[in-house]
Amino acid sequence: MKYEVRISGKTRIVEFARNGDGWQATLDGEAGLADVVETAPNTFSVLVSGQSHEICVTPSSDRQLELQTGGFEFSAEVLDPRSWRGRHGGAEAEGRQQIAAPMPGKVVRLLVKPGDAVEAGQGLVVVEAMKMQNEIRSPKSGTVERVLVAEGQAVNAGEALCVVA
Numbered sequence: 001m002k003y004e005v006r007i008s009g010k011t012r013i014v015e016f017a018r019n020g021d022g023w024q025a026t027l028d029g030e031a032g033l034a035d036v037v038e039t040a041p042n043t044f045s046v047l048v049s050g051q052s053h054e055i056c057v058t059p060s061s062d063r064q065l066e067l068q069t070g071g072f073e074f075s076a077e078v079l080d081p082r083s084w085r086g087r088h089g090g091a092e093a094e095g096r097q098q099i100a101a102p103m104p105g106k107v108v109r110l111l112v113k114p115g116d117a118v119e120a121g122q123g124l125v126v127v128e129a130m131k132m133q134n135e136i137r138s139p140k141s142g143t144v145e146r147v148l149v150a151e152g153q154a155v156n157a158g159e160a161l162c163v164v165a
Contacts, residue, residue, distance in 0.1 A: 005076055006076065012028055013029070014026070039054070041130070042056060043056050043057075044057065053070065054069060055067055055069045056069070095165075097138075097164045098160050098162075099136060099138070099139070099161050099163070099164060101127055101136070101155040101158065101159045102127075103134070104155065105154070106127065106129075106153070106154050107125060107127055107149045107151055107152065107153045107155060107161070108127070108151065108152075109126040110125055110149075110151055111125060112124050112144045112162070113144065113147060114144055114145065115143065115144065117142075117144075118141065118164060119138070119141050120138055120140050120141045121137050122138050123136070124136050124137065124144070124161065125162065138164050143164065145163040146163045147162045148161060148162055149162070
């Protein structure tokens with residue numbers, strides 16, 4: 001997953017990929033391995049290069065987050081991932097795609113059912129995490145082959161939600 005994030009007025013490119021039990025994070029093309037655990041609601045313990053950081057996240061408005069760590073405070077805005085793909089020439093995914101939950105949360109709404117035709121960028125499932133509803137979108141145009149979750153179901157990061165072929 002690739003995000004364009006504005007932190008304290010500076011735009012950064014952040015990309016996350018599962019790596020065993022942790023996450024591989026890339027910031028502006030520079031890779032690092034991070035182990036992230038939610039220790040309390042909106043509070044995360046992040047272990048990066050052997051150093052532990054506690055980060056408190058407070059949603060302040062749509063796509064706006066306030067981050068506090070070690071006496072420092074940052075503002076972050078997650079820009080729409082679809083706008084990133086559009087401006088930077090990202091290609092539509094090909095072949096059968098298993099859509100996974102990007103974060104732990106609860107499925108609050110299913111937007112499609114098996115057999116539905118979908119377009120790239122169309123919403124498939126809404127997952128609530130940290131009191132924010134996140135619409136999980138299709139990476140490609142195609143047909144919903146399977147829906148693997150139900151409304152009200154708790155999901156873990158990386159858990160399969162549906163399959164688009």
